[in-house]
Amino acid sequence: MRPLxxxxxxxxxxxxxxxxxxxxxxxPPCALPFPDALRAAAAAAAxxxxxxxxxxxxxxxxxxxxxxxxxVAAVVEEVRGEAVxxxxxxxxxxxxxxxxxxxxxxxxxxxPEMWMQRKQDILQGTIKSRARAHDIIQKMLASLGDPYTRxxxxxxxxxxxxxDMTGIGxxxxxxxxxxxxxxxxxxxxxxxxxxxxxxxxxGDELLSVNGIDVRGKSAxxxxxxLQGPKETFVTIKVKHGDCGPVESMKVxxxxxxxxxxxxxxxxxxxxxxxxxxxxxKEFNAVAKKDLVSALKRLQNSGATYFVLDLRDNLGGLVQAxxxxxxxxxxxxxxxxYTAGRDHQVQNTIVAESGPxxxxxxxxxVNNRTASASEIVASALHDNCKAVLVGEKTFGKGLxxxxxxxxxxxxxxxxxxxxxxxxxKDINGNGIEPDYNRLPDFxxxxxxxxxxRFKDLS
Numbered sequence: 001m002r003p004l005x006x007x008x009x010x011x012x013x014x015x016x017x018x019x020x021x022x023x024x025x026x027x028p029p030c031a032l033p034f035p036d037a038l039r040a041a042a043a044a045a046a047x048x049x050x051x052x053x054x055x056x057x058x059x060x061x062x063x064x065x066x067x068x069x070x071x072v073a074a075v076v077e078e079v080r081g082e083a084v085x086x087x088x089x090x091x092x093x094x095x096x097x098x099x100x101x102x103x104x105x106x107x108x109x110x111x112p113e114m115w116m117q118r119k120q121d122i123l124q125g126t127i128k129s130r131a132r133a134h135d136i137i138q139k140m141l142a143s144l145g146d147p148y149t150r151x152x153x154x155x156x157x158x159x160x161x162x163x164d165m166t167g168i169g170x171x172x173x174x175x176x177x178x179x180x181x182x183x184x185x186x187x188x189x190x191x192x193x194x195x196x197x198x199x200x201x202x203g204d205e206l207l208s209v210n211g212i213d214v215r216g217k218s219a220x221x222x223x224x225x226l227q228g229p230k231e232t233f234v235t236i237k238v239k240h241g242d243c244g245p246v247e248s249m250k251v252x253x254x255x256x257x258x259x260x261x262x263x264x265x266x267x268x269x270x271x272x273x274x275x276x277x278x279x280x281k282e283f284n285a286v287a288k289k290d291l292v293s294a295l296k297r298l299q300n301s302g303a304t305y306f307v308l309d310l311r312d313n314l315g316g317l318v319q320a321x322x323x324x325x326x327x328x329x330x331x332x333x334x335x336x337y338t339a340g341r342d343h344q345v346q347n348t349i350v351a352e353s354g355p356x357x358x359x360x361x362x363x364x365v366n367n368r369t370a371s372a373s374e375i376v377a378s379a380l381h382d383n384c385k386a387v388l389v390g391e392k393t394f395g396k397g398l399x400x401x402x403x404x405x406x407x408x409x410x411x412x413x414x415x416x417x418x419x420x421x422x423x424k425d426i427n428g429n430g431i432e433p434d435y436n437r438l439p440d441f442x443x444x445x446x447x448x449x450x451x452r453f454k455d456l457s
Contacts, residue, residue: 084406086127093137093151093411094119096403097144102340105398105414105427107145118143134409141411148400150412157410160402166226166285167253168234169193170200172219181216186238198249200238207246208237220319224285228253260316261290265301268441275441276303280313283320283372291324295356305441306357308380309364311390315371322372325379326351328361333383336375337423338399340416345399360445361386365433370394374426375418381431382421384451387444388433397426 084092094115103110122140127133138151152160166172169190174182184206189196208214209225217225226234230253237248260281265274276298280287298306315321325335329351338347363386365377374393380386399416418426434447 086130086133087123089130089133089405089407089409090122090127090136090140091119092405094122094140096411096413097141097149100340100342100401100403100413100415101144101146101149102398102414102416105144105146105149105417108143110144130407137409137411146414148398148412149414152402152410152412154408157402157404157408160410166195166223167228167230168195168226168236168251169254170195172206172222174219177215183215184217184219184222194251194254195236198251199247200236200249200251201240203241204244205239205242206236207239210235218319220285220317220323224289226253227286227289230254258284258286259290260284260287261294263294263298265298265303268305273304274302276301276306277309278306279309280324280373282313283316283318283324285317285320287316287320288323288327291327292356295327299357303359305359305362307362307364308386310369310373310377311364311366312368313370313373314368314394315373315396318372318375320372321375322349325376326353327356328380328385329355329383333379334421335379336421337419338416339419340399342415345416355385360441360448362438362441362444363388364390365393365431366391367394367430370396374431378420378422378424378426378431381434384448387435387439387447388431389435389438390433391436392432393426393430395426395428395430397428 098112098115098119101110118140122136127136134151134153141149141151170186170193171188172184173187175185177183186195186200186202186204186206189200189202206214206222209222212225214222214225226236228234232253233250234253235248235250237246239246260283261278262281263276263278266277267274276295278291278294278298280291295306322335329335331351331354333351335349335351338345338349340346361380363377363380365373365388369377369390370393374395374397377386377388377393381388397418398414399418400412401415402410402412404410420426420431424431439447
């Protein structure tokens with residue numbers, strides 16, 4: 001799955017899968033030395049936290065994948081079939097940090113040389129048990145001084161990989177298709193969930209939703225398309241495995257994200273104009289869709305100004321925040337920058353189309369406005385679309401990815417950070433408001449006009 005929030009492109013995610021009964025002969029893996037194969041497995045198993053928030057429901061079914069698949073998948077699976085020593089497991093975790101960790105994320109100094117010395121100190125003796133290996137990894141990660149970089153036990157990692165944001169019990173990921181685009185593959189399934197009961201299996205490719213081709217669409221957008229009221233139906237078309245048949249199936253929705261969007265229309269005192277008030281409690285899979293509906297209804301009801309309330313919104317799905325910000329920006333405006341050691345993390349995310357509304361926006365924030373909410377606030381503020389009113393925001397601007405280790409455990413590693421369109425580091429700094437108290441809308445409009453003029457000069 002690619003982040004979203006997207007986040008910047010990250011290593012690909014995969015669910016743990018082993019040999020299944022009745023399976024055909026396995027194609028020979030690529031020739032990699034065992035430690036290198038471990039690293040390949042870890043890299044292939046990275047999961048973006050951007051889409052992995054909330055509690056899991058049900059259980060992922062590790063279904064066997066078709067024999068006709070690429071060499072990387074074969075390598076990863078072959079490695080999983082071999083025993084891994086406790087020392088190799090610790091080295092695997094060490095290698096992920098060595099290649100991906102953002103040095104300034106922790107409260108303590110970090111350098112490749114210091115980290116190499118740490119490895120040599122740890123691996124001097126024999127690690128006699130798996131529990132001891134896990135304990136060493138925990139302490140090794142704690143030494144970084146980053147509260148977000150942490151160890152996940154096998155059960156904790158399993159819960160994270162089971163997260164369902166589609167409403168039909170499956171988890172999607174994007175993988176390159178070799179033609180410059182990507183296709184959507186089923187990463188995991190909820191046991192006895194709607195999709196599994198209808199015949200979807202891990203490794204299937206999702207081709208369409210209700211007759212709409214989803215090839216080239218993001219996992220986030222497609223998951224939103226799959227969402228709908230409980231017990232309604234959605235028609236999906238899947239291709240079984242890399243070389244199996246194509247099948248259409250009707251799936252009854254079971255789970256649905258609750259709307260986080262609440263809104264109403266207010267008449268201004270001593271004026272004929274109206275204000276559209278919108279509060280977003282969190283950014284989940286339906287936030288963008290429900291916000292679009294709210295904006296349309298408020299505009300049709302005569303709203304000429306808007307108040308967007310992100311107070312006490314701690315974030316949620318980063319991609320949902322990014323997609324929300326794009327609704328208010330001009331085509332080509334920068335939503336957010338992402339920075340990190342890996343070039344895949346270094347990214348500029350921009351709006352692809354024009355704004356839904358062009359009227360002044362007052363955006364309410366406080367010290368519990370965090371993460372995805374801060375992305376929205378900075379994007380609208382720095383592009384002169386909104387004035388910020390309230391308190392300084394929380395200051396959570398780090399990017400984490402989850403990497404599965406060889407024994408089914410995992411580690412969460414800070415790999416990057418968010419930088420605002422005006423090139424300010426969100427993390428630890430927060431975003432200062434323009435006003436502490438609600439200004440008059442004419443004053444806000446003048447403020448934004450000066451902002452736009454300043455940008456042009």
